[in-house]
Amino acid sequence: VIREPVAPAADPALRDRYVAVRAQTAALAAPLSAEDCQIQSMPDASPTKWHLAHTTWFFETFVLSPHLPGYRDFEPRFRALFNSYYNSVGEQPLRAARGLVSRPGLDVVYAYRRHVDGAMTALLEGGRLAAGVARVVELGLQHEQQHQELILTDIKHALWAQPGRPQYAAPAPPRPPRDAVPRLAWQAYEAGIVAIGHDGAGFAFDNELPHHQALVPAAALASRLVTCGEYLDFVRDGGYERPALWLAAGWEAVRAAGWHAPLYWRRQDGEWFITTLHGDRALAPAEPVCHVSFYEADAYARWAGARLPTEFEWERAARDVAGDGNFLESGALHPRPLTGRDGPAGGPAQLFGDVWEWTASPYTGYPGYRPQAGALGEYNGKFMSDQWVLRGGSCATPRAHMRATYRNFFPAATRWQFSGVRLARDAGA
Ligand SMILES: [Fe+2]
Numbered sequence: 001v002i003r004e005p006v007a008p009a010a011d012p013a014l015r016d017r018y019v020a021v022r023a024q025t026a027a028l029a030a031p032l033s034a035e036d037c038q039i040q041s042m043p044d045a046s047p048t049k050w051h052l053a054h055t056t057w058f059f060e061t062f063v064l065s066p067h068l069p070g071y072r073d074f075e076p077r078f079r080a081l082f083n084s085y086y087n088s089v090g091e092q093p094l095r096a097a098r099g100l101v102s103r104p105g106l107d108v109v110y111a112y113r114r115h116v117d118g119a120m121t122a123l124l125e126g127g128r129l130a131a132g133v134a135r136v137v138e139l140g141l142q143h144e145q146q147h148q149e150l151i152l153t154d155i156k157h158a159l160w161a162q163p164g165r166p167q168y169a170a171p172a173p174p175r176p177p178r179d180a181v182p183r184l185a186w187q188a189y190e191a192g193i194v195a196i197g198h199d200g201a202g203f204a205f206d207n208e209l210p211h212h213q214a215l216v217p218a219a220a221l222a223s224r225l226v227t228c229g230e231y232l233d234f235v236r237d238g239g240y241e242r243p244a245l246w247l248a249a250g251w252e253a254v255r256a257a258g259w260h261a262p263l264y265w266r267r268q269d270g271e272w273f274i275t276t277l278h279g280d281r282a283l284a285p286a287e288p289v290c291h292v293s294f295y296e297a298d299a300y301a302r303w304a305g306a307r308l309p310t311e312f313e314w315e316r317a318a319r320d321v322a323g324d325g326n327f328l329e330s331g332a333l334h335p336r337p338l339t340g341r342d343g344p345a346g347g348p349a350q351l352f353g354d355v356w357e358w359t360a361s362p363y364t365g366y367p368g369y370r371p372q373a374g375a376l377g378e379y380n381g382k383f384m385s386d387q388w389v390l391r392g393g394s395c396a397t398p399r400a401h402m403r404a405t406y407r408n409f410f411p412a413a414t415r416w417q418f419s420g421v422r423l424a425r426d427a428g429a
Contacts, residue, residue, distance in 0.1 A: 014137060015124035021141045022117055024398065025055060026110075028151050031169055034106040040099025041161040045154035045416060050082070050098045053109045055144040056116045057082035061089060062376065063140060064116065067133045068123045074115040075104070088375035138203050139376065145401040152277065152333065152396040157416045160264060160275045167279035172332055181227055181286045181338045186220035187317065187348050188427065194316045197366055198405045207380040208405045210368045216312045218427035224338050225350045225357070226300065226421040229285025231292075232272065234303050235261055245302050250295030253413050263291035263415040277333040286337035290355045290420045294388045294412035297358040297421040309424035311361035311389045311407065318351045318392065318404040325353025325392075327399035335395055335420065348422070353397070355420030356390035356408055363387040363409035387411050394418035 029037060029048050037048040046054075057078060064071040073079065081101065083092035093101070104112070120137075123129070129137070152168075159166050197211040198204035240260045243251045253259065261267070264275040265283065272283035292300070301307050309317075326336045335354035351357075364384050371381030387409040393402035396418055410417060 010125050010127055011129065011134065014129075014134060015121060017141060018120055018124055018137065019117075021144050022113070025052065025144055025148055025151070026113070028148055032155065036155065036158070037106050038099065038102065039158045039162075040096075041154075041158040042416075043096035044414070045157045046095070046098050046150065047101075047158075048151055048155055049106050049109050050101065051147045051151050051154070052106075053078065053082045053104075053112060054084055055140075055147050056109075056113050058143050059120055059137075059140045060116050061086075062136050063133065064119050064123065067130075067136075068119055071119055074112045078104075078112065086375050086378050088378060136376070139379070142203060142205070142401065143379075145398045148328070148398060149394070149396040152328075153417050156264075156275075156277050165275060165280060168277040169333065170278070172278045172334070182224060182340065182349075184230075184423075185223040186425065187223055188220045189216075189218060189313070189316055191218040191427075192216060194312060195319075196312055196315055196405075198403075202403075204403070204405060205380055205407070206372045206377075207363075207365070207369070207384075207407050210366055212367050214312050216310075216316055219309070219313050220425050220427065220429075221309055221313060221317050221348050222306070222423040223348050224422075225288035225335070225354060226304075226423065227285060227337070228274075228283050228287050228289045230304075231262070231289040231300060231421075232283070232285065234300050237303070239299060239303055245299045247295060247298060249412065250293075250299060253293065253295055257413075259293075259296070262289060262296065265291075284337065288335040288337075288350065288354050288420050290335050290394075290418045291415050292358075292419060292421060293415045294358045294410075294419075296415075297419070298360075300421055301423055304423060306423040306425045306429075308358055308360040309422060311359040311391060313424055314351075314357065314359055314391045314422075315404055317348055321347040321351050321404075323352045323402060323404060324399075325350065326395050327353045327393060327397055327402065328395065329399050330395065332395055335418065350422075352392050352402060353399075354395055355392075355418050356394050357392050357422045358419055359389045359391055360424075361389045363389050363407070383409060390417075390419060 029052060032048055040047045080091050081093060083089050085092065155168055159168055193213050194216045195211065196214045198208040199211050239245060240254055246254060266273050273280055274283050297308055326332055338349055371377035390408040390410060
């Protein structure tokens with residue numbers, strides 16, 4: 001019997017994931033008006049409209065143009081307009097000027113998304129993709145998930161910065177108030193050679209590679225995140241007025257920016273309030289503290305008689321813990337107090353979700369690190385200076401985006417991300 005050669009099959013899983021991730025982005029923008037989507041409240045934060053367009057640009061530039069025969073650009077001028085930082089692709093507008101781009105309007109950006117989605121689904125349904133192309137599609141999905149988190153952190157800043165402080169979404173369903181959290185305990189780890197980095201199964205960014213071994217000293221990690229109540233003790237103890245607690249650059253930042261508490265905290269008539277994506281409300285002492293810079297996390301740790309964990313100490317603890325937690329999908333859009341049942345047996349709680357945890361590790365390449373070839377080599381590697389590694393994901397991170405080897409990175413003064421604090425200390429301290 002002579003059998004017909006089997007037609008190469010498309011990857012339905014990849015196609016379905018593409019559709020789901022793109023829909024998730026649109027859902028995050030749905031509560032926002034065209035005017036909301038336009039504003040840029042500071043150079044670090046981009047307009048929602050820009051995120052919607054730039055994530056689309058990524059698929060057009062790196063997947064459709066090179067790999068879909070006959071693909072035509074939706075609008076050739078977008079090739080430069082929505083480039084973020086890829087110098088190999090060409091010129092790009094000033095980041096701080098993204099909020100000035102009133103044309104195209106939001107409706108045109110949505111038409112751009114539909115144009116690219118149509119071509120992408122045709123490509124993904126058309127037949128088996130070369131492995132290299134599928135990998136770039138996967139990278140585009142991971143990239144879009146990163147921008148989903150940025151949509152939330154950027155709009156949070158933009159709404160907070162304007163008079164009236166409108167809220168992003170209706171108030172979250174109330175959770176039972178908890179004034180107490182489980183006592184902070186210390187989880188001890190012995191010195192040892194620890195496998196660090198991604199081991200080859202599933203997606204990873206190039207900065208999680210190569211998988212390698214690291215000598216990690218004996219140390220203890222806090223059983224949970226630092227809470228707002230604990231951080232308030234630091235504030236009340238004059239934490240922001242005592243230079244001895246701060247790194248030199250941190251103290252400079254405190255003085256220059258007038259920091260006296262985390263971003264989005266404010267004091268009124270002696271009471272503390274915070275701004276959340278669900279609106280303003282009283283500070284909840286049991287919630288994990290967030291929107292602190294590396295400098296503040298470091299100063300708090302010094303005040304508390306502890307230090308920040310290295311990223312290797314963090315990964316040693318996280319690799320044996322189920323990667324579950326309060327991620328984007330919970331709808332809370334804010335870190336949650338630890339409850340008795342949240343703690344994983346035998347490991348620290350809240351490692352995943354809630355807040356990104358600042359580490360004491362500078363963001364550099366692992367031994368033998370090689371950026372991806374071509375323009376996409378600009379994705380991670382060129383940022384390996386003057387930034388610090390954060391681990392674990394936040395309440396704005398899509399759950400499927402996170403893993404124990406994931407390395408996020410931001411400059412030390414960054415506060416608008418959902419960034420918080422886990423303490424560590426040396427063995428025997
Ligand atoms: Fe990007």
